[in-house]
Amino acid sequence: MEIYLPIAEMPIDMFLILGMGMTVGFISGMFGIGGGFLLTPLLIFVGIPAAVAVATQGPQIAASSVTGSIAYWRRKGIDFKLAFVLLAGGLVGTGLGVLFFNQMRKIGQLETVIAIAYVLLLGIVGLLVSLESVKALLASRKGGKGMRRQAGRHHWYEGLPWKMRFHRSGLYVSVIPLIVLSALIGFAGAVLGIGGGFILVPALIYIFRVPPQIVVGTSLFQILFTMIAATIFHAATNQSVDLFLALLLMVGGVFGAQFGARAGANLRGEYFRLLLGALILIVAARFAADLVTPPREMFSVTQTETVR
């Protein structure tokens, strides 16, 4: 059944979008990630304009983060203080990201920027996650211990000024690296249509050693608010948020996520991360292939102004 999207100004198969939302929702439920990095490319692939695809991710990710945040909040799995510090950086990054997005769109390089950024970001993160999980798999075969926090050892960035104590996470670190990290992720999120959970979660675990039982809920809660901000910033400055598209994605996404969460419960941690790493690398490879294969059509047309 075709439905007309009022902002993208095109008809699209309703069940195709619902199905995509559900599939990505399933994957995101399974891995505990937002899934924006999969959904944005898929939407672009079926012909939704890149700007609309990215801007419409905001509400979709916000909706799935609400569901996740509530679940973690009940389990007391959110460090609110840490989340608010991260949020401060996230909001700044999101605002700058939307400005950058609008500028790139104006000079016609948005698609290229998105493609290159996806290759770099997903390539690096995918590689890190895969390598780490392979290492963990090998270590667990040998019967060695996993990564443990070593008492007394601190990294230089933890000793920067403005130290703050986060009781829930058992942290005492400078807020500067936290804010820089979340600003960078907020920036990437606004430009690429991703929540950034797949970067934030490993970063909090490996760089700041936030306990795993706290990290996902805190990251979800932070992402919820940055995505609300991204939705509002995108809508107010480039009018590319498509309400109908967002609704279809949300509905598909929340259903898919429920089944995904159940499927994910049966997977072992290391295999689970290896799978996630492979998935991220596949998307990166797809974008890289698009960038380097000589295009069949050299030309592209952008309507810059319409007299109605």
Added chain:
Amino acid sequence: MSAIRKAFLLAAILAPLEAAAQSLVTALSTDRVPILSNFTGERIAVFGVIQTDAGARPKDGWDVVVSVRGPRGAVTVRRKDSVGPMWLNLDARNYIAIPSFISILSNRPLELIAQAEVREDLRIGIDPLIPPQTAVRSAANDPQFRAGLQRLRSQQGLFFQRPDHVRFISPGVFQAQIDLPGIAPLGNYDVEVAVFSGGALVAKNQLGFTVIKTAAEQWVAEAAHKNSLLYGIATAMLAVLVGWLASLIFRRD
């Protein structure tokens, strides 16, 4: 079908009034195309009656060309070039007043209806309807960009010619079908009906219709553009609501 009858009726009423030279009466089946949520395109009928003195009918009959032109706008055409291993948008040309939709319907191929110069003069055909590029920077005029624009719009189904979409129902009475695709841009469309005889223009009429969004689509699009901040806040709140409802529905404990 009632529209056909209406056109016939119109012709019957007007016939005695127009006695002398060749004149043209035309009508569209609709002048408003509303886009509903299930919009996937629309077919609009054009009816026309060519009137003339009893003996003055040309012996090889008439030719009819219906040119449909969508709302015009500025367009940037970009070309990808290789930078190392990558292909990036590097070169660009700007065009203004490019119709977002062009459909040329006729009863036989345009080449058989009139000479190229005549068509160029009267702006009949896809190519004559596309203005040349505007002088931006020092970019040299490159016909490849204009050809690229035309090719892309054709592939999207926004520019097309149909040399068999004008049908004569009887001598002097014709009907044409405008097929609007689902991606037809919103706005005002001009419809020009030109009648040729022996390679020369004998009559011409202008019509028009508007493609508009209705109800929910219109409301959403308008809100997004006019109250964009409020629209953003409302969309974000809706997202939170959907997420919250989902957690109520799927709550397992």
